[in-house]
Amino acid sequence: xxxxxxxxxxxxxxxxxxxxxxxxxxxxxxxxxxxxxxxxxxxxxxxxxxxxxxxxxxxxxxxxxxxxxxxxxxxxxxxxxxxxxxxxxxxxxxxxxxxxxxxxxxxxxxxxxxxxxxxxxxxxxxxxxxxxxxxxxxxxxxxxxxxxxxxxxxxxxxxxxxxxxxxxxxxxxxxxxxxxxxxxxxxxxxxxxxxxxxxxxxxxxxxxxxxxxxxxxxxxxxxxxxxxxxxxxxx
Amino acid sequence: xxxxxxxxxxxxxxxxxxxxxxxxxxxxxxxxxxxxxxxxxxxxxxxxxxxxxxxxxxxxxxxxxxxxxxxxxxxxxxxxxxxxxxxxxxxxxxxxxxxxxxxxxxxxxxxxxxxxxxxxxxxxxxxxxxxxxxxxxxxxxxxxxxxxxxxxxxxxxxxxxxxxxxxxxxxxxxxxxxxxxxxxxxxxxxxxxxxxxxxxxxxxxxxxxxxxxxxxxxxxxxxxxxxxxxxxxxxxxxxxxxxxxxxxxxxxxxxxxxxxxxxxxxxxxxxxxxxxxxxxxxxxxxxxxxxxxxxxxxxxxxxxxxxxxxxxxxxxxxxxxxxxxxxxxxxxxxxxxxxxxxxxxxxxxxxxxxxxxxxxxxxxxxxxxxxxxxxxxxxxxxxxxxxxxxxxxxxxxxxxxxxxxxxx
Numbered sequence: 001x002x003x004x005x006x007x008x009x010x011x012x013x014x015x016x017x018x019x020x021x022x023x024x025x026x027x028x029x030x031x032x033x034x035x036x037x038x039x040x041x042x043x044x045x046x047x048x049x050x051x052x053x054x055x056x057x058x059x060x061x062x063x064x065x066x067x068x069x070x071x072x073x074x075x076x077x078x079x080x081x082x083x084x085x086x087x088x089x090x091x092x093x094x095x096x097x098x099x100x101x102x103x104x105x106x107x108x109x110x111x112x113x114x115x116x117x118x119x120x121x122x123x124x125x126x127x128x129x130x131x132x133x134x135x136x137x138x139x140x141x142x143x144x145x146x147x148x149x150x151x152x153x154x155x156x157x158x159x160x161x162x163x164x165x166x167x168x169x170x171x172x173x174x175x176x177x178x179x180x181x182x183x184x185x186x187x188x189x190x191x192x193x194x195x196x197x198x199x200x201x202x203x204x205x206x207x208x209x210x211x212x213x214x215x216x217x218x219x220x221x222x223x224x225x226x227x228x229x230x231x232x233x234x235x
Numbered sequence: 236x237x238x239x240x241x242x243x244x245x246x247x248x249x250x251x252x253x254x255x256x257x258x259x260x261x262x263x264x265x266x267x268x269x270x271x272x273x274x275x276x277x278x279x280x281x282x283x284x285x286x287x288x289x290x291x292x293x294x295x296x297x298x299x300x301x302x303x304x305x306x307x308x309x310x311x312x313x314x315x316x317x318x319x320x321x322x323x324x325x326x327x328x329x330x331x332x333x334x335x336x337x338x339x340x341x342x343x344x345x346x347x348x349x350x351x352x353x354x355x356x357x358x359x360x361x362x363x364x365x366x367x368x369x370x371x372x373x374x375x376x377x378x379x380x381x382x383x384x385x386x387x388x389x390x391x392x393x394x395x396x397x398x399x400x401x402x403x404x405x406x407x408x409x410x411x412x413x414x415x416x417x418x419x420x421x422x423x424x425x426x427x428x429x430x431x432x433x434x435x436x437x438x439x440x441x442x443x444x445x446x447x448x449x450x451x452x453x454x455x456x457x458x459x460x461x462x463x464x465x466x467x468x469x470x471x472x473x474x475x476x477x478x479x480x481x482x483x484x485x486x487x488x489x490x491x492x493x494x495x496x497x498x499x500x501x502x503x504x505x506x507x508x509x510x511x512x513x514x515x516x517x518x519x520x521x522x523x524x525x526x527x528x529x530x531x532x533x534x535x536x537x538x539x540x541x542x543x544x545x546x547x548x549x550x551x552x553x554x555x556x557x558x559x560x561x562x563x564x565x566x567x568x569x570x571x572x573x574x575x576x577x578x579x580x581x582x583x584x585x586x587x588x589x590x591x592x593x594x595x596x597x598x599x600x601x602x603x604x605x606x607x608x609x610x611x612x613x614x615x616x617x618x619x620x621x622x623x624x625x626x627x628x629x630x631x632x633x634x635x636x637x638x639x640x641x642x643x
Contacts, residue, residue: 054556054636075560082558093553093640097251107557109240155557 002028002051002163002195007060007070009046020046021057022218028197030162033189035198035209035226043218045167048199052085052165053077065162082110086156088166092148094140094155100126101136104154111159125154128192130184146177153184157194164188164196170205182208183232208232236563245570248543256575259532259539263579263619264586266529267612271587273525274608276594277518279601281511288507290371290431294336294470295503296477298328298463298484301496318459319497324487325463331483334476337466339369342450342459348443349416350402357398359417359443361450369466372439377411377426385446390453392422396430397441417443420453473504522608526615532579533619540572540627551631552639565632572624573617580616584609 009021020043028034038044049055050062053069056077062070069080086107094103104122105115113121126136129150135143140151149169156164166185170178186208188194198209206212207230214222249256300319325340342361347354364382366372372379375396384391392415394402403410414421422445431439451458467476477500484498485491544551551564591602 049637052556075562078555078558078560081556087556089553089640091549093549093556095550095553098247106554109244110236110554110558110560110563112237112240115240159558 001030001063001065003061003063004051005061005063007047007050007057007062009043009050009055010058020218021050023060024215024218024220025060026213026220026223028163028195030195031189031193032211033185033196033198033209035200035206035212036215037200037203037206037212038215039201042215044199044201044215047215048165048167048197051163051197052087053080082107082159084162086159086161086164088149088152088156088164088169090168090171092145092152092172094148094151096141097139099137100131100140100143100151103140103151104158107155107159121158122154125157126151128157128188129154130180130187144177145173146180149173149177149181150184153181153188157188162195164194165199166196167199168201169198170200170202178205179232186232204230236559236566241566241570242574244567245574248567248571249574252543255539255542259535259575260579260582262532262535263529263576263616264532264583266525266532267580267583267616268586268590269525269528270522270612270615271584271604271608272590272594272602273521274518274611275587275591275602275604276600277514277521278603278605278608279591279595281514281518282603283601284510284514285507288503288510293371293503294467294473295369296465296467296473296480297501297503298465298480298498299461299501300459301499318457319488320460320463321458322460324484325460327483327487328463328465328480331479334468334472334479335465336468337365337369339363339366339464339466340447340460341366341462341464342447342455343461344450344455346418346454348398348402348418350413353402353404355398355401357401357441357443359445359450359454361447361454362444363447366444366464369464370439372431373429375427375429376409377424379426379428380444380446385448388448388452389446390420390422390449391425391446392417393426393428393444394424395428395438395440395442395444397438398443399427401441415443417445418454470504473502477502529615529619533576533623536572536575536620537623537627539575540568540624541630543571544568544627544631547631548634548639548642551634552636552642555634555636556640561632564634565628568628568631569621569624572627573620576616576620580613583616584612587612 004027005025007021007024008019010017010019024047036044036047046055050057053064056072057070060070061068064080064084069077072080095106101119101122104126105118108118108121123136131147131150131154135147140148143151169181173181182205185196185198189196198206200206207226207228210226210229212224212226213220298320322340325338329335329338340363343358345356346359347356348359362380363385364380367374367379377393379393380391394410394415399407399410402415403413410424411426413424415424465476465480467473481493481500485493485496488497490496554564588604591604594600595602
């Protein structure tokens, strides 16, 4: 459960203060598949950073599972990220010279979980993300873009987060592999009841979610239920 | 984060850039290796200098006459020129106490000595039978001067091996029984001492020993002594014995102010101490010069770590995004640099050991790898890893995850 109340984010620059988010309020229920849509410069990336606990708002309250995380220290935020948040990036951000399994298990290293347990959980998430077992011991830079993004999704899931944040996850992929990735998200949402927030500037991508928040110039202009959800595969 | 995982991450990181890690380690290897080798050479020569001083006799006190200076007189004659020590002084010292093991009075002077057609200017030393024990002298052939010789003022002489070579040639075999002429007096050669090494004016190999009484009567023409050697029972009693002799001689010579003593007592331990402090300084100097290469190696580490941090900015951003704390990141990079110096340290110690072995094998210079130099090198290399790895690690830990993830 995510509750944002009047989130404001101001950056100090040489030219003066720039307010990127001007009072954003919304609630995301557990198990929701939400897309945040807006053009570049609208503040959606900043919103994602705050939702992902990489940054704190200048003012406003952000409750993540009932805990106020808006005024936490860096190390406390790191703990929150470790336990509650999974990131999927546009550029995948995998460790290039490490195997697929090691990449997926990496977040668990910081939880102090044993190697056997890490690999066990990594295997489960890789299967859920739809990666074939034959790739588990490949180095991550030997994979195709679509495979890489599925490895990244498995990594985001491995710590059993309350929230998965995907920042333009299809941005570096062609339409077909992009579809496969979006399908993976839809399945994870439907079968495993994962809460997913998809950040994108493309209407087409956003239409794969159940709800779309439109953001422009730092404020929410529209919060719509997506009635014509695009389904990649039946089920 | 578990320690085993930390090491695993470090292992992967160092292995992913083998050439760079290897070259950086090489810098530390050379630094540590040269420190170990240099200190080994220094320590080895200190030990051999100490050993050669101690071979001149152990636990030795040397009493020699000091300035001769009358009351109100400004002019001093040279040290040792005074004729203040007598046989009675020597006997009194010997009777003094249980701290003294043996005593050997000596009267030395330089005279022209000659054999058939050759001659040399050398030290002629009047000694007693106790001399070999006190001064650690061994006889190669024949015998040393006996008490009988001293009592009867015999004109007999024992030659040092160098003097024998000078007078009779290097391939002279049996010189015992031949005659040597010292200051126009004929002495019968009764023995040759064993070579002890050393060179210069005070080499014990270039000496002629004659009975003390003979020297006093026929060469010096006086009853004074030039040196009294005292062998003390053990190392710990050196200072006590020195003080005892000092007060004895002061009272015997009726001197109330110790500043004006007409004799001086030298302690062999003092000589060893001062010589070894010189060579210790030398060792430190050698080590410090080698230490410069260690610092250069450390800068190499820092350089590599800074490059690595820049290269892996995105990785750092990702690690932070998935929950790594500042501490985790800085520990990871610090472990990498310490690991580099640790490996470099071990290989360097082996290299230094091999080098010092090679020096003593081919260079005929004694070397000594001491455990403290190994410990020092190890500590220094670990410290270098921490010192030069700290800044890059802190830089990595301080990165903003958002910016790090965007870094191109």
